[in-house]
Amino acid sequence: MTKYFFKIAIVSLLIFASCTKDETTETSINIDISQKEPLTIEQVTQQIDQSFANKNSFNWKQASNHLLWSAIYQGQKIATIGFGSSATDFDRSKSKNNAKIQSQILDLIMQYEGKALDKVLISSDEYLNLIDVTIEKQETVIALRRTNLIRYIEPADxxxxxSKGILERSSSSSGCGYESETLNSSDYTTITPNAKMPWTFTQHNIPAAWNTATGSGITIGVIDTGTSPNQSLLGSNFNNGLSSGRSIQKFGTYVDSIWPWSSTTDGPNDQCGHGTSMASVATAPRNNVGLPVGVAYNANLITYRAAANVVLEGYHEHNGVKNAFTALGNNASVKIISMSMGHIISVGKIEDGVKYAYNKGKLIFCAGGTSTSFTTFVGVIFPAWMPEAVAVTGVMEGTSNVKCDVCHTGSKIDFTIQMQRNSGSTVPVTSYYNSQSDYVGGSSVATATTAGIAALVWSKNPSWTRAQVLTKMKQSSTYYPTKNANYGHGNINAQLAVQ
Structure with missing residues (x-):
């Protein structure tokens, strides 16, 4: 009996101590009266702009608790939490304690929010150590940042x-358009069996490289806005003319909904036009119908509709891109990933997706940035600035260090592609509709072109690793062995790269 009462006393003491500790933790969070109300969405954006003005960068990790909470609050009260035992602990399959850590984080959120699990947890990623949750209280954000369990916490929407009122999802400001244009005869050369070869290919000795490799046996994954259902050369006629024995697969990871709990994607079809252009310049067939050919015209292609447009903004676009990277990372047949989309602010879940694919051996090319009236103050954009990504930008014809009118430059750039002529013409591509062509410019087309060149190199050397392919491309570029401060290794000589 004495032992029984002794045990009860010990348990009671532990419970009391636990409660006291929790209460102390909560009461120790003191918020200044001036910061108890969230900033407006306009005020959040103003503070971010001030960071860009002062430091030419912004990162949520450096944001104040009040700013971070305000952005979460104004973004449907949704937060993304990347967790782990260290900064590099992002892969669930390699993380021993991920279930325990996730449970601890959710317990903390439920404690501070005063809500049950089903009112807190929106989603838990299958492959990455991250969760999406609802958070209303600033105290919750502060408590989470005090733990050693999280790698980052960011507003998810x-x-x-x-917030600036300057982006329409399907407008030219977001990289979209279904336009077609008659090509100037000086911007292409007709080659057998009846394809148009863009002028830029000659500048990079791609026709000479075709004598050695055409991309056969290599699979390129393009993460973008999807592929047109109305362009048969990127569909049922993918094997046309001198292109044969290859495959094209189309997937969708983008959910077109304002509701975070929605999970049904809107399919693989391009509803913007940008993704079709990128797929075209990388892999369009060497066709017999008089349309532009792609760089790696015998490579396999897998496309993902991961976003509505090229500016990666909002919960479902972030998820779509992240899911596309993990899917391509898990696809053993994929060697190369090309993405010509991005943002000026980093996104933790996309970073995790890029790292996941990179750790699976993928060679990842990302666009360095294409300027608009509202991004001229930014250098290389996210995720091109990541060390796991190969950043590409565009330069003027006949140069390696004169950027195109709308192209970004900076120390993170790795390669350049000549994609704008003095006349203003850019790169001819197969367009959204059958029998039609168009011009596409910026770092977007430069990135897809570079991915195609990488496929030529890997096709010539199928046993090579990613590092060997990348080294060969560097050795075949303008500035090797040094690196230009703003233009990286410069223009790639594709003929030299496949020798």
């Missing part, structure tokens, strides 16, 4: 450009 704060929309920088939308």
């Amino acid at each position: 704060y929309r920088y450009y939308e």
